[in-house]
Amino acid sequence: MSHPSPVRTICCIGAGYVGGPTMAVIADRCPEIQVTVVDLNAERIAAWNDPDLSRLPVYEPGLDAVVGRCRGRNLHFSTAVEPAIAAADLVFLSVNTPTKTKGVGAGQASDLRWIEASARQVAACSQGHTIVVEKSTLPVRTAETVQAILTAAQGEGAPGDGSTPGKSFSVLSNPEFLAEGTAIADLENPDRVLIGGEDPVAIEALADIYAHWVAPEQILRTNLWSSELSKLTANAFLAQRISSINSIAAFCEATGADVQEVARAIGTDSRIGPKFLKAGPGFGGSCFQKDILNLVYLCGHYGLHEVAAYWQSVVDLNSWQQHRIARLVVRRLFGTVTGKRLAVLGFAFKADTNDTREAPAIRICRDLLEEGAQLAIYDPKVCAAQIARDLGQAELPAEASERQALSGEGSWRAASSAFEAGAAADAALILTEWGEFAQLDWQALAAGMRQPAWVFDARAVADAAAVRAAGLQLWRVGEG
Ligand code: NAD
Ligand code: UDX
Numbered sequence: 001m002s003h004p005s006p007v008r009t010i011c012c013i014g015a016g017y018v019g020g021p022t023m024a025v026i027a028d029r030c031p032e033i034q035v036t037v038v039d040l041n042a043e044r045i046a047a048w049n050d051p052d053l054s055r056l057p058v059y060e061p062g063l064d065a066v067v068g069r070c071r072g073r074n075l076h077f078s079t080a081v082e083p084a085i086a087a088a089d090l091v092f093l094s095v096n097t098p099t100k101t102k103g104v105g106a107g108q109a110s111d112l113r114w115i116e117a118s119a120r121q122v123a124a125c126s127q128g129h130t131i132v133v134e135k136s137t138l139p140v141r142t143a144e145t146v147q148a149i150l151t152a153a154q155g156e157g158a159p160g161d162g163s164t165p166g167k168s169f170s171v172l173s174n175p176e177f178l179a180e181g182t183a184i185a186d187l188e189n190p191d192r193v194l195i196g197g198e199d200p201v202a203i204e205a206l207a208d209i210y211a212h213w214v215a216p217e218q219i220l221r222t223n224l225w226s227s228e229l230s231k232l233t234a235n236a237f238l239a240q241r242i243s244s245i246n247s248i249a250a251f252c253e254a255t256g257a258d259v260q261e262v263a264r265a266i267g268t269d270s271r272i273g274p275k276f277l278k279a280g281p282g283f284g285g286s287c288f289q290k291d292i293l294n295l296v297y298l299c300g301h302y303g304l305h306e307v308a309a310y311w312q313s314v315v316d317l318n319s320w321q322q323h324r325i326a327r328l329v330v331r332r333l334f335g336t337v338t339g340k341r342l343a344v345l346g347f348a349f350k351a352d353t354n355d356t357r358e359a360p361a362i363r364i365c366r367d368l369l370e371e372g373a374q375l376a377i378y379d380p381k382v383c384a385a386q387i388a389r390d391l392g393q394a395e396l397p398a399e400a401s402e403r404q405a406l407s408g409e410g411s412w413r414a415a416s417s418a419f420e421a422g423a424a425a426d427a428a429l430i431l432t433e434w435g436e437f438a439q440l441d442w443q444a445l446a447a448g449m450r451q452p453a454w455v456f457d458a459r460a461v462a463d464a465a466a467v468r469a470a471g472l473q474l475w476r477v478g479e480g
Contacts, residue, residue, distance in 0.1 A: 006089070007089045008033060009034045010023070010035045011036050011037075014037075014095040015045060015077060016094065017180060018176050020057070020063075021058060023035045024075060025188060026209060027073075027075035031073070031074055034074050038080065038085075040079065060184055061181070063184055086127050090131040093119065093132065093146070099111065108294065109293075109297045110139055112139075112145070115134075123149050123150050126167055127167065129169070129170075131172060134146065137231050137290075140298065151169075170199040172203060178190075192220050195220070196227020197223075197227075198223070232294060236295055239288040239291075239314055241276040241277065250321070255480055256480035258478065258479050260460060260479075280458060281322060283318055285355070290358075293315060323363065326363070326367030326371075333426055338408050339405040339406070340373055340426045341425040342376070343376050343422040344375050344429050346432025346433070346434055346459075347382045348379055348382050351433045354382055356390050360458075361377075365377070365391055369411070371410065372409060372410050378418050380434055393411075395412060419445060422445045424448065424450055425450065427449075427453060428445065428453075428454075430456070438462065440463075442462070443466075446470035446471055446472050454474070455474050460476050
Protein backbone atom coordinates (compact mmCIF):
# COMPACT_ATOMS: atom_id res chain seq x y z
CA MET A 1 0.00 0.00 0.00
CA SER A 2 1.77 3.16 -1.10
CA HIS A 3 0.48 6.52 0.05
CA PRO A 4 1.93 10.01 -0.24
CA SER A 5 2.97 11.72 2.97
CA PRO A 6 4.01 15.36 3.41
CA VAL A 7 6.55 14.19 6.00
CA ARG A 8 10.00 13.66 4.49
CA THR A 9 12.22 13.62 7.56
CA ILE A 10 11.56 12.19 11.01
CA CYS A 11 13.59 12.55 14.19
CA CYS A 12 12.87 10.28 17.14
CA ILE A 13 14.26 11.37 20.51
CA GLY A 14 14.97 8.20 22.54
CA ALA A 15 16.55 5.05 21.08
CA GLY A 16 15.07 2.64 23.62
CA TYR A 17 12.74 -0.35 23.49
CA VAL A 18 10.07 1.77 21.82
CA GLY A 19 12.00 4.33 19.77
CA GLY A 20 14.38 1.82 18.15
CA PRO A 21 11.93 -0.86 16.94
CA THR A 22 9.14 1.64 16.08
CA MET A 23 11.38 3.80 13.92
CA ALA A 24 12.93 0.73 12.29
CA VAL A 25 9.48 -0.41 11.15
CA ILE A 26 8.49 3.09 9.96
CA ALA A 27 11.75 3.31 7.95
CA ASP A 28 11.16 -0.16 6.54
CA ARG A 29 7.62 0.64 5.43
CA CYS A 30 8.29 4.22 4.23
CA PRO A 31 11.47 4.10 2.16
CA GLU A 32 10.99 7.70 0.98
CA ILE A 33 11.16 9.06 4.55
CA GLN A 34 14.53 9.64 6.25
CA VAL A 35 14.33 8.55 9.90
CA THR A 36 16.98 9.51 12.47
CA VAL A 37 16.83 8.11 15.99
CA VAL A 38 18.82 10.14 18.50
CA ASP A 39 19.82 9.48 22.08
CA LEU A 40 22.08 11.04 24.69
CA ASN A 41 23.37 7.60 25.56
CA ALA A 42 26.39 7.15 23.27
CA GLU A 43 26.87 3.51 24.21
CA ARG A 44 23.30 2.70 23.19
CA ILE A 45 23.68 4.51 19.86
CA ALA A 46 26.97 2.68 19.22
CA ALA A 47 25.17 -0.62 19.83
CA TRP A 48 22.40 0.35 17.38
CA ASN A 49 25.16 1.03 14.84
CA ASP A 50 27.04 -2.22 15.56
CA PRO A 51 27.77 -4.01 12.26
CA ASP A 52 27.01 -7.27 14.08
CA LEU A 53 23.20 -7.24 14.17
CA SER A 54 23.14 -9.79 16.99
CA ARG A 55 24.49 -7.04 19.26
CA LEU A 56 21.72 -4.47 18.93
CA PRO A 57 20.86 -3.05 22.38
CA VAL A 58 17.31 -4.39 22.24
CA TYR A 59 16.61 -8.06 21.63
CA GLU A 60 13.37 -8.57 19.69
CA PRO A 61 12.63 -11.42 17.28
CA GLY A 62 12.84 -10.06 13.70
CA LEU A 63 14.35 -6.68 14.69
CA ASP A 64 17.79 -7.52 13.30
CA ALA A 65 16.35 -8.20 9.83
CA VAL A 66 14.39 -4.94 9.76
CA VAL A 67 17.38 -2.89 10.94
CA GLY A 68 19.62 -4.74 8.49
CA ARG A 69 17.35 -3.70 5.60
CA CYS A 70 17.09 0.00 6.46
CA ARG A 71 20.11 1.10 8.47
CA GLY A 72 22.28 3.48 6.43
CA ARG A 73 19.54 3.72 3.78
CA ASN A 74 16.81 5.73 5.49
CA LEU A 75 17.32 4.69 9.12
CA HIS A 76 20.07 6.37 11.13
CA PHE A 77 21.13 6.24 14.78
CA SER A 78 23.01 9.22 16.13
CA THR A 79 23.96 11.20 19.23
CA ALA A 80 23.73 14.46 17.24
CA VAL A 81 20.36 15.55 18.61
CA GLU A 82 20.30 19.17 17.42
CA PRO A 83 20.84 18.71 13.66
CA ALA A 84 18.38 15.81 13.59
CA ILE A 85 15.66 17.99 15.18
CA ALA A 86 16.50 20.92 12.90
CA ALA A 87 16.08 18.76 9.79
CA ALA A 88 12.85 17.08 10.92
CA ASP A 89 9.31 17.69 9.68
CA LEU A 90 8.08 15.49 12.51
CA VAL A 91 9.66 14.66 15.88
CA PHE A 92 8.64 11.69 18.02
CA LEU A 93 9.28 12.05 21.77
CA SER A 94 10.04 8.50 22.86
CA VAL A 95 11.95 9.08 26.06
CA ASN A 96 11.64 7.25 29.37
CA THR A 97 8.90 8.26 31.83
CA PRO A 98 9.64 6.17 34.95
CA THR A 99 7.96 6.51 38.34
CA LYS A 100 9.31 9.43 40.39
CA THR A 101 11.62 8.29 43.16
CA LYS A 102 11.62 11.52 45.18
CA GLY A 103 9.75 14.74 45.67
CA VAL A 104 6.04 15.34 45.16
CA GLY A 105 4.28 12.17 44.01
CA ALA A 106 7.34 9.95 44.70
CA GLY A 107 6.52 6.25 44.17
CA GLN A 108 3.46 7.04 42.04
CA ALA A 109 3.67 9.98 39.65
CA SER A 110 5.61 9.76 36.38
CA ASP A 111 8.93 11.56 36.26
CA LEU A 112 8.52 13.95 33.37
CA ARG A 113 11.98 15.49 33.41
CA TRP A 114 13.06 13.70 30.22
CA ILE A 115 9.92 14.62 28.31
CA GLU A 116 10.32 18.25 29.37
CA ALA A 117 14.01 18.26 28.41
CA SER A 118 13.27 16.80 24.99
CA ALA A 119 10.40 19.28 24.39
CA ARG A 120 12.82 22.11 25.26
CA GLN A 121 15.38 20.70 22.81
CA VAL A 122 12.74 20.68 20.08
CA ALA A 123 11.75 24.25 20.98
CA ALA A 124 15.39 25.33 20.72
CA CYS A 125 16.53 23.44 17.62
CA SER A 126 13.55 23.07 15.30
CA GLN A 127 13.17 25.07 12.11
CA GLY A 128 9.94 26.07 10.34
CA HIS A 129 6.84 24.01 11.10
CA THR A 130 7.36 20.85 13.18
CA ILE A 131 4.84 18.21 14.17
CA VAL A 132 5.72 17.04 17.68
CA VAL A 133 4.37 13.61 18.59
CA GLU A 134 4.17 12.19 22.11
CA LYS A 135 5.16 8.53 21.70
CA SER A 136 6.05 8.04 25.37
CA THR A 137 3.27 7.01 27.76
CA LEU A 138 2.28 10.16 29.60
CA PRO A 139 -0.12 11.38 32.26
CA VAL A 140 -3.30 12.78 30.76
CA ARG A 141 -2.90 16.50 29.91
CA THR A 142 0.90 16.34 29.47
CA ALA A 143 0.41 17.71 25.95
CA GLU A 144 -0.51 20.97 27.63
CA THR A 145 3.00 21.17 29.13
CA VAL A 146 4.66 20.23 25.84
CA GLN A 147 2.52 22.81 24.05
CA ALA A 148 3.40 25.52 26.60
CA ILE A 149 7.14 24.89 26.17
CA LEU A 150 6.86 24.96 22.39
CA THR A 151 4.60 28.02 22.32
CA ALA A 152 7.27 30.01 24.12
CA ALA A 153 9.56 29.44 21.10
CA GLN A 154 6.85 30.00 18.47
CA GLY A 155 7.81 32.54 15.81
CA GLU A 156 11.52 32.47 16.72
CA GLY A 157 13.96 32.08 13.88
CA ALA A 158 12.02 34.16 11.35
CA PRO A 159 14.30 36.51 9.40
CA GLY A 160 13.50 40.22 9.71
CA ASP A 161 12.35 40.45 6.08
CA GLY A 162 9.62 37.90 6.79
CA SER A 163 10.68 35.82 3.75
CA THR A 164 10.60 32.50 5.65
CA PRO A 165 8.20 31.66 8.43
CA GLY A 166 9.49 31.26 11.99
CA LYS A 167 9.03 28.23 14.18
CA SER A 168 5.58 26.75 14.64
CA PHE A 169 4.37 23.49 16.13
CA SER A 170 1.50 21.04 16.18
CA VAL A 171 1.38 18.64 19.12
CA LEU A 172 -0.07 15.15 18.72
CA SER A 173 -0.42 12.14 21.00
CA ASN A 174 0.36 8.77 19.42
CA PRO A 175 0.87 6.23 22.21
CA GLU A 176 2.60 2.96 21.41
CA PHE A 177 0.86 -0.32 22.19
CA LEU A 178 3.64 -2.76 21.25
CA ALA A 179 4.53 -5.47 23.75
CA GLU A 180 8.14 -6.52 24.15
CA GLY A 181 9.04 -9.89 22.69
CA THR A 182 6.48 -9.37 19.91
CA ALA A 183 7.34 -5.75 19.09
CA ILE A 184 8.01 -6.23 15.40
CA ALA A 185 4.86 -8.27 14.81
CA ASP A 186 2.82 -5.76 16.87
CA LEU A 187 4.21 -2.82 14.92
CA GLU A 188 3.77 -4.45 11.52
CA ASN A 189 0.27 -5.63 12.28
CA PRO A 190 -1.18 -3.41 15.02
CA ASP A 191 -4.69 -3.85 16.41
CA ARG A 192 -4.98 -0.09 16.01
CA VAL A 193 -2.95 3.07 15.75
CA LEU A 194 -4.20 5.90 17.97
CA ILE A 195 -3.69 9.55 17.09
CA GLY A 196 -4.92 12.32 19.37
CA GLY A 197 -4.76 15.95 18.42
CA GLU A 198 -6.48 19.19 17.54
CA ASP A 199 -4.76 20.08 14.24
CA PRO A 200 -6.39 18.09 11.40
CA VAL A 201 -3.51 18.71 8.97
CA ALA A 202 -0.95 17.34 11.44
CA ILE A 203 -3.21 14.39 12.30
CA GLU A 204 -3.53 13.46 8.62
CA ALA A 205 0.23 13.86 8.05
CA LEU A 206 0.93 11.32 10.80
CA ALA A 207 -1.94 9.07 9.67
CA ASP A 208 -0.45 9.06 6.15
CA ILE A 209 2.77 7.56 7.52
CA TYR A 210 0.92 4.65 9.14
CA ALA A 211 -1.34 4.31 6.09
CA HIS A 212 1.69 2.86 4.25
CA TRP A 213 0.88 -0.45 5.97
CA VAL A 214 -2.09 -0.05 8.35
CA ALA A 215 -5.68 -0.26 7.11
CA PRO A 216 -7.55 3.08 7.34
CA GLU A 217 -10.21 1.76 9.71
CA GLN A 218 -7.47 0.78 12.18
CA ILE A 219 -6.17 4.34 12.46
CA LEU A 220 -8.23 5.91 15.23
CA ARG A 221 -8.43 9.66 15.78
CA THR A 222 -9.40 11.20 19.14
CA ASN A 223 -8.80 14.39 21.06
CA LEU A 224 -5.47 14.75 22.85
CA TRP A 225 -6.66 13.86 26.35
CA SER A 226 -8.56 10.75 25.25
CA SER A 227 -5.47 9.50 23.45
CA GLU A 228 -3.19 10.06 26.43
CA LEU A 229 -5.67 8.46 28.83
CA SER A 230 -6.42 5.49 26.53
CA LYS A 231 -2.85 4.31 26.86
CA LEU A 232 -2.93 4.33 30.67
CA THR A 233 -6.34 2.66 30.58
CA ALA A 234 -5.26 -0.10 28.19
CA ASN A 235 -2.32 -1.00 30.41
CA ALA A 236 -4.46 -0.83 33.55
CA PHE A 237 -7.06 -3.20 32.04
CA LEU A 238 -4.41 -5.65 30.84
CA ALA A 239 -2.62 -5.67 34.19
CA GLN A 240 -5.93 -6.04 36.00
CA ARG A 241 -6.61 -9.25 34.06
CA ILE A 242 -3.29 -10.67 35.20
CA SER A 243 -3.91 -9.80 38.85
CA SER A 244 -7.40 -11.28 38.50
CA ILE A 245 -6.16 -14.59 37.09
CA ASN A 246 -3.29 -14.72 39.62
CA SER A 247 -5.77 -14.22 42.47
CA ILE A 248 -7.80 -17.13 41.10
CA ALA A 249 -4.60 -19.20 40.70
CA ALA A 250 -3.98 -18.92 44.44
CA PHE A 251 -7.58 -19.90 45.06
CA CYS A 252 -7.22 -22.91 42.70
CA GLU A 253 -4.15 -24.07 44.62
CA ALA A 254 -6.16 -23.92 47.85
CA THR A 255 -9.20 -25.74 46.49
CA GLY A 256 -7.96 -28.36 44.03
CA ALA A 257 -9.07 -26.56 40.89
CA ASP A 258 -6.65 -25.95 38.01
CA VAL A 259 -6.26 -22.36 36.82
CA GLN A 260 -5.44 -23.43 33.27
CA GLU A 261 -8.76 -25.23 33.05
CA VAL A 262 -10.57 -22.29 34.62
CA ALA A 263 -8.88 -19.87 32.18
CA ARG A 264 -9.89 -22.04 29.24
CA ALA A 265 -13.46 -22.28 30.49
CA ILE A 266 -13.90 -18.54 31.03
CA GLY A 267 -11.82 -17.55 28.00
CA THR A 268 -14.28 -19.19 25.62
CA ASP A 269 -16.89 -16.64 26.72
CA SER A 270 -16.60 -14.16 23.86
CA ARG A 271 -17.15 -11.29 26.31
CA ILE A 272 -14.06 -12.33 28.28
CA GLY A 273 -11.84 -13.70 25.50
CA PRO A 274 -8.87 -16.08 25.83
CA LYS A 275 -5.90 -13.69 25.91
CA PHE A 276 -4.04 -12.42 28.97
CA LEU A 277 -5.34 -15.14 31.24
CA LYS A 278 -2.05 -16.87 31.94
CA ALA A 279 -1.34 -17.15 35.64
CA GLY A 280 2.30 -16.58 36.52
CA PRO A 281 4.72 -15.01 38.96
CA GLY A 282 3.05 -11.60 38.55
CA PHE A 283 3.42 -9.06 35.81
CA GLY A 284 6.73 -7.33 35.22
CA GLY A 285 8.03 -4.97 32.57
CA SER A 286 8.62 -1.26 32.52
CA CYS A 287 5.01 -0.30 31.85
CA PHE A 288 2.23 -1.93 33.86
CA GLN A 289 3.24 -1.00 37.38
CA LYS A 290 4.46 2.47 36.42
CA ASP A 291 1.35 3.29 34.43
CA ILE A 292 -1.11 2.04 37.05
CA LEU A 293 0.72 3.92 39.80
CA ASN A 294 0.49 7.00 37.63
CA LEU A 295 -3.25 6.42 37.23
CA VAL A 296 -3.56 6.01 41.00
CA TYR A 297 -1.71 9.29 41.49
CA LEU A 298 -3.86 11.17 38.99
CA CYS A 299 -7.10 9.79 40.47
CA GLY A 300 -5.93 10.94 43.91
CA HIS A 301 -5.08 14.35 42.48
CA TYR A 302 -8.64 14.70 41.18
CA GLY A 303 -10.07 13.55 44.52
CA LEU A 304 -11.22 10.14 43.22
CA HIS A 305 -9.87 8.19 46.17
CA GLU A 306 -12.02 5.06 45.72
CA VAL A 307 -10.96 4.84 42.08
CA ALA A 308 -7.33 5.24 43.12
CA ALA A 309 -7.71 2.46 45.74
CA TYR A 310 -9.31 0.15 43.15
CA TRP A 311 -6.33 0.41 40.78
CA GLN A 312 -3.80 0.32 43.63
CA SER A 313 -5.16 -3.11 44.54
CA VAL A 314 -4.08 -4.44 41.11
CA VAL A 315 -0.47 -3.54 41.94
CA ASP A 316 -0.75 -4.80 45.52
CA LEU A 317 -2.05 -8.19 44.39
CA ASN A 318 0.89 -8.39 41.96
CA SER A 319 3.47 -7.75 44.68
CA TRP A 320 1.73 -10.28 46.92
CA GLN A 321 1.90 -12.93 44.18
CA GLN A 322 5.65 -12.44 43.78
CA HIS A 323 6.36 -12.70 47.52
CA ARG A 324 3.93 -15.63 47.78
CA ILE A 325 5.97 -17.65 45.30
CA ALA A 326 9.22 -17.06 47.20
CA ARG A 327 7.50 -18.03 50.45
CA LEU A 328 6.04 -21.26 49.10
CA VAL A 329 9.44 -22.33 47.73
CA VAL A 330 10.88 -21.97 51.24
CA ARG A 331 7.96 -23.80 52.80
CA ARG A 332 8.19 -26.78 50.48
CA LEU A 333 11.96 -27.07 50.89
CA PHE A 334 11.41 -28.10 54.52
CA GLY A 335 11.01 -24.51 55.70
CA THR A 336 14.56 -23.39 54.92
CA VAL A 337 16.64 -22.58 51.86
CA THR A 338 19.67 -21.35 53.80
CA GLY A 339 22.78 -22.75 52.13
CA LYS A 340 20.69 -24.62 49.53
CA ARG A 341 21.37 -24.36 45.83
CA LEU A 342 18.45 -23.28 43.73
CA ALA A 343 18.43 -23.10 39.92
CA VAL A 344 16.60 -20.03 38.64
CA LEU A 345 15.51 -20.56 35.05
CA GLY A 346 14.69 -17.26 33.41
CA PHE A 347 15.29 -13.72 34.63
CA ALA A 348 13.75 -11.50 31.89
CA PHE A 349 10.26 -10.17 32.67
CA LYS A 350 8.83 -12.29 29.83
CA ALA A 351 10.15 -14.51 27.06
CA ASP A 352 11.83 -13.21 23.90
CA THR A 353 13.24 -10.05 25.44
CA ASN A 354 16.46 -9.13 27.25
CA ASP A 355 14.56 -6.59 29.35
CA THR A 356 14.51 -7.17 33.11
CA ARG A 357 12.75 -4.00 34.24
CA GLU A 358 10.39 -4.92 37.13
CA ALA A 359 10.90 -8.61 36.31
CA PRO A 360 9.17 -10.84 38.89
CA ALA A 361 12.47 -12.73 39.09
CA ILE A 362 14.06 -9.74 40.80
CA ARG A 363 11.71 -9.72 43.77
CA ILE A 364 11.59 -13.51 44.04
CA CYS A 365 15.39 -13.87 43.88
CA ARG A 366 15.86 -11.07 46.43
CA ASP A 367 13.49 -12.80 48.84
CA LEU A 368 15.36 -16.09 48.41
CA LEU A 369 18.75 -14.41 48.86
CA GLU A 370 17.41 -12.87 52.04
CA GLU A 371 16.61 -16.42 53.17
CA GLY A 372 20.25 -17.41 52.54
CA ALA A 373 19.80 -19.36 49.27
CA GLN A 374 22.66 -19.96 46.79
CA LEU A 375 21.15 -19.14 43.40
CA ALA A 376 22.43 -20.25 40.00
CA ILE A 377 20.62 -18.05 37.48
CA TYR A 378 20.26 -18.91 33.81
CA ASP A 379 18.59 -16.70 31.21
CA PRO A 380 19.26 -17.08 27.48
CA LYS A 381 19.38 -13.29 26.87
CA VAL A 382 20.13 -11.51 30.14
CA CYS A 383 23.79 -10.91 30.99
CA ALA A 384 25.33 -11.36 34.45
CA ALA A 385 26.10 -7.64 34.78
CA GLN A 386 22.40 -6.82 34.40
CA ILE A 387 21.42 -9.43 37.00
CA ALA A 388 24.00 -7.96 39.41
CA ARG A 389 22.51 -4.48 38.93
CA ASP A 390 18.98 -5.76 39.46
CA LEU A 391 19.78 -7.78 42.57
CA GLY A 392 22.03 -5.06 43.96
CA GLN A 393 24.58 -7.75 44.75
CA ALA A 394 27.73 -8.85 42.90
CA GLU A 395 28.04 -12.35 41.45
CA LEU A 396 30.10 -14.73 43.61
CA PRO A 397 32.34 -17.35 42.03
CA ALA A 398 31.60 -20.98 42.97
CA GLU A 399 34.25 -21.39 45.74
CA ALA A 400 33.39 -18.11 47.41
CA SER A 401 29.73 -19.09 47.33
CA GLU A 402 30.63 -22.29 49.24
CA ARG A 403 32.04 -20.13 52.03
CA GLN A 404 29.02 -17.84 51.82
CA ALA A 405 26.73 -20.86 52.13
CA LEU A 406 28.42 -21.88 55.36
CA SER A 407 27.94 -18.39 56.73
CA GLY A 408 24.20 -18.49 55.94
CA GLU A 409 24.37 -15.47 53.61
CA GLY A 410 22.63 -15.69 50.24
CA SER A 411 24.64 -15.44 47.02
CA TRP A 412 24.14 -15.88 43.30
CA ARG A 413 26.09 -16.77 40.20
CA ALA A 414 25.20 -16.84 36.53
CA ALA A 415 24.94 -20.18 34.73
CA SER A 416 25.33 -20.65 31.00
CA SER A 417 22.64 -23.34 30.66
CA ALA A 418 19.72 -24.81 32.56
CA PHE A 419 21.86 -27.91 33.20
CA GLU A 420 24.70 -25.92 34.68
CA ALA A 421 22.20 -24.07 36.90
CA GLY A 422 20.62 -27.33 38.02
CA ALA A 423 23.86 -29.05 39.08
CA ALA A 424 23.60 -30.09 42.77
CA ALA A 425 20.46 -27.96 43.16
CA ASP A 426 17.58 -28.82 45.50
CA ALA A 427 15.09 -27.14 43.21
CA ALA A 428 14.62 -25.48 39.84
CA LEU A 429 12.37 -22.40 39.60
CA ILE A 430 10.99 -21.46 36.20
CA LEU A 431 10.38 -17.71 36.27
CA THR A 432 10.31 -16.82 32.54
CA GLU A 433 8.44 -18.77 29.87
CA TRP A 434 11.40 -19.18 27.46
CA GLY A 435 10.53 -21.80 24.81
CA GLU A 436 13.53 -23.94 25.73
CA PHE A 437 12.12 -24.57 29.23
CA ALA A 438 9.17 -26.39 27.68
CA GLN A 439 11.62 -28.79 25.99
CA LEU A 440 13.99 -29.50 28.89
CA ASP A 441 15.33 -33.02 29.31
CA TRP A 442 14.18 -33.45 32.90
CA GLN A 443 15.76 -36.90 33.24
CA ALA A 444 19.17 -35.39 32.53
CA LEU A 445 18.54 -32.40 34.79
CA ALA A 446 17.24 -34.56 37.66
CA ALA A 447 20.38 -36.73 37.47
CA GLY A 448 22.50 -33.74 38.52
CA MET A 449 20.18 -32.49 41.29
CA ARG A 450 20.22 -33.30 44.99
CA GLN A 451 17.26 -35.51 45.91
CA PRO A 452 14.51 -35.10 46.88
CA ALA A 453 14.38 -32.30 44.32
CA TRP A 454 11.61 -29.94 43.32
CA VAL A 455 10.53 -28.05 40.24
CA PHE A 456 8.60 -24.84 40.91
CA ASP A 457 7.00 -23.89 37.63
CA ALA A 458 5.71 -20.34 38.07
CA ARG A 459 4.86 -20.12 34.35
CA ALA A 460 3.24 -23.54 33.87
CA VAL A 461 5.41 -24.25 30.84
CA ALA A 462 7.30 -27.41 31.81
CA ASP A 463 6.10 -30.79 30.57
CA ALA A 464 4.50 -31.89 33.84
CA ALA A 465 4.47 -35.59 32.96
CA ALA A 466 8.18 -35.51 32.04
CA VAL A 467 9.04 -33.69 35.28
CA ARG A 468 7.21 -36.27 37.38
CA ALA A 469 8.59 -39.17 35.33
CA ALA A 470 12.08 -37.92 36.17
CA GLY A 471 11.27 -38.40 39.86
CA LEU A 472 11.00 -34.69 40.60
CA GLN A 473 8.29 -33.14 42.74
CA LEU A 474 6.34 -30.48 40.93
CA TRP A 475 4.58 -27.31 42.04
CA ARG A 476 2.83 -25.53 39.23
CA VAL A 477 1.18 -22.12 39.53
CA GLY A 478 -2.57 -22.41 39.93
CA GLU A 479 -2.67 -26.20 40.18
CA GLY A 480 -4.46 -27.47 43.23
P1 NAD B 1 13.98 3.37 27.36
O1 NAD B 1 14.46 3.77 28.69
O2 NAD B 1 14.35 2.03 26.80
O3 NAD B 1 14.44 4.46 26.27
C1 NAD B 1 14.34 5.83 26.44
C2 NAD B 1 15.60 6.48 25.87
O4 NAD B 1 15.43 7.90 25.84
C3 NAD B 1 16.88 6.22 26.66
O5 NAD B 1 17.82 5.55 25.84
C4 NAD B 1 17.36 7.63 27.09
O6 NAD B 1 18.77 7.77 27.07
C5 NAD B 1 16.72 8.50 26.02
N1 NAD B 1 16.56 9.90 26.40
C6 NAD B 1 15.99 10.42 27.51
N2 NAD B 1 16.01 11.75 27.46
C7 NAD B 1 16.61 12.12 26.30
C8 NAD B 1 16.89 13.36 25.67
N3 NAD B 1 16.55 14.52 26.22
N4 NAD B 1 17.50 13.35 24.47
C9 NAD B 1 17.85 12.17 23.88
N5 NAD B 1 17.58 10.96 24.43
C10 NAD B 1 16.97 10.94 25.62
O7 NAD B 1 12.39 3.52 27.40
P2 NAD B 1 11.32 2.72 26.50
O8 NAD B 1 11.05 1.37 27.08
O9 NAD B 1 11.70 2.84 25.06
O10 NAD B 1 10.02 3.60 26.79
C11 NAD B 1 9.88 4.90 26.26
C12 NAD B 1 8.46 5.37 26.50
O11 NAD B 1 7.54 4.52 25.81
C13 NAD B 1 8.02 5.34 27.97
O12 NAD B 1 7.16 6.42 28.21
C14 NAD B 1 7.25 4.04 28.08
O13 NAD B 1 6.27 4.10 29.08
C15 NAD B 1 6.59 3.96 26.72
N6 NAD B 1 6.26 2.60 26.27
C16 NAD B 1 7.13 1.57 26.49
C17 NAD B 1 6.81 0.30 26.01
C18 NAD B 1 7.74 -0.87 26.24
O14 NAD B 1 7.33 -1.98 25.98
N7 NAD B 1 8.96 -0.67 26.71
C19 NAD B 1 5.65 0.10 25.27
C20 NAD B 1 4.81 1.17 25.04
C21 NAD B 1 5.13 2.43 25.54
C1 UDX C 1 2.65 -4.12 27.89
C2 UDX C 1 1.39 -4.02 27.02
O1 UDX C 1 0.96 -5.34 26.66
C3 UDX C 1 1.67 -3.21 25.77
O2 UDX C 1 0.48 -3.04 25.01
C4 UDX C 1 2.21 -1.86 26.19
O3 UDX C 1 2.53 -1.10 25.04
C5 UDX C 1 3.43 -2.00 27.06
O4 UDX C 1 3.11 -2.82 28.20
P1 UDX C 1 4.86 -5.56 27.84
O5 UDX C 1 4.98 -5.13 29.25
O6 UDX C 1 6.00 -5.38 26.93
O7 UDX C 1 3.62 -4.82 27.15
O8 UDX C 1 4.48 -7.13 27.79
P2 UDX C 1 3.14 -7.94 28.13
O9 UDX C 1 3.03 -9.02 27.14
O10 UDX C 1 1.98 -7.07 28.30
O11 UDX C 1 3.50 -8.62 29.51
C6 UDX C 1 3.61 -7.87 30.71
C7 UDX C 1 3.80 -8.81 31.89
O12 UDX C 1 2.61 -9.56 32.12
C8 UDX C 1 4.91 -9.85 31.68
O13 UDX C 1 5.62 -10.01 32.88
C9 UDX C 1 4.15 -11.10 31.31
O14 UDX C 1 4.84 -12.28 31.63
C10 UDX C 1 2.91 -10.95 32.17
N1 UDX C 1 1.74 -11.69 31.65
C11 UDX C 1 1.20 -11.38 30.45
C12 UDX C 1 1.19 -12.70 32.44
O15 UDX C 1 1.67 -12.99 33.54
N2 UDX C 1 0.09 -13.36 31.97
C13 UDX C 1 -0.49 -13.07 30.77
O16 UDX C 1 -1.49 -13.72 30.42
C14 UDX C 1 0.09 -12.04 29.98
